[in-house]
Amino acid sequence: RKEVEQDPGPFNVPEGATVAFNCTYSNSASQSFFWYRQDCRKEPKLLMSVYSSGNEDGRFTAQLNRASQYISLLIRDSKLSDSATYLCVVTLNQAGTALIFGKGTTLSVSS
Amino acid sequence: ETGVTQTPRHLVMGMTNKKSLKCEQHLGHNAMYWYKQSAKKPLELMFVYSLEERVENNSVPSRFSPECPNSSHLFLHLHTLQPEDSALYLCASSPGQGGNQPQHFGDGTRLSIL
Numbered sequence: 001r002k003e004v005e006q007d008p009g010p011f012n013v014p015e016g017a018t019v020a021f022n023c024t025y026s027n028s029a030s031q032s033f034f035w036y037r038q039d040c041r042k043e044p045k046l047l048m049s050v051y052s053s054g055n056e057d058g059r060f061t062a063q064l065n066r067a068s069q070y071i072s073l074l075i076r077d078s079k080l081s082d083s084a085t086y087l088c089v090v091t092l093n094q095a096g097t098a099l100i101f102g103k104g105t106t107l108s109v110s111s
Numbered sequence: 112e113t114g115v116t117q118t119p120r121h122l123v124m125g126m127t128n129k130k131s132l133k134c135e136q137h138l139g140h141n142a143m144y145w146y147k148q149s150a151k152k153p154l155e156l157m158f159v160y161s162l163e164e165r166v167e168n169n170s171v172p173s174r175f176s177p178e179c180p181n182s183s184h185l186f187l188h189l190h191t192l193q194p195e196d197s198a199l200y201l202c203a204s205s206p207g208q209g210g211n212q213p214q215h216f217g218d219g220t221r222l223s224i225l
Contacts, residue, residue, distance in 0.1 A: 004153070034213060042218070043201055043216035043217060043218050043219055044154070044201070044216050045216065046213040046214070046215075049213065087153075087154070096142075096205070096212060098156070098167065099144075099156050099214075100153075100156075101153045101154035101155075101156075102153055103151070103152065103153045104153070
């Protein structure tokens with residue numbers, strides 16, 4: 001079983017759409033959770049951390065369900081500039097040295 | 112500017128060559144990381160250094176040899192690589208080792224092994 005699993009997509013949506021990405025992780029001892037964004041042939045960049053209570057940053061909302069070992073990212077009012085690959089990241093230890101990345105979900109927003 | 116600089120951006124080498132990848136961070140961070148990103152595979156953590164000490168080595172073959180002379184610099188020495196080692200090698204840094212601290216990535220070195 002893969003440690004961090006994501007639907008690879010691609011998700012093709014029109015501008016203004018709402019899109020949701022899911023991620024599941026296998027290790028119940030996982031400590032911290034993040035969403036990173038990676039543009040084509042560029043480095044990953046932190047989009048947002050994911051907290052147990054859920055958190056929102058503008059058009060982006062992240063949710064964590066520890067019981068189901070499930071993380072989600074919701075993007076509202078999609079923009080063309082949101083087109084990228086979204087990486088789900090889990091850290092397995094308190095020190096943060098054991099990071100596991102998902103393969104990523106590709107989003108393409110069209111006009 | 113990302114704050115994490117990697118050189119070279121591209122590298123083509125034969126299997127018998129020896130080369131080194133360099134990473135420098137200007138963010139005052141204490142932890143640095145090497146990752147490998149291959150096509151259609153998730154990012155793989157290779158090595159972690161915290162305050163210049165290696166704290167994680169994820170079963171990486173010995174043909175990859177990291178070096179961290181100080182908290183701002185990280186090297187990855189390469190020798191007798193295999194074609195399957197062709198990938199994007201990303202360096203990252205974070206303020207410390209804390210699990211909730213995000214990482215800042217460099218642009219990566221795209222490595223091709225002939």
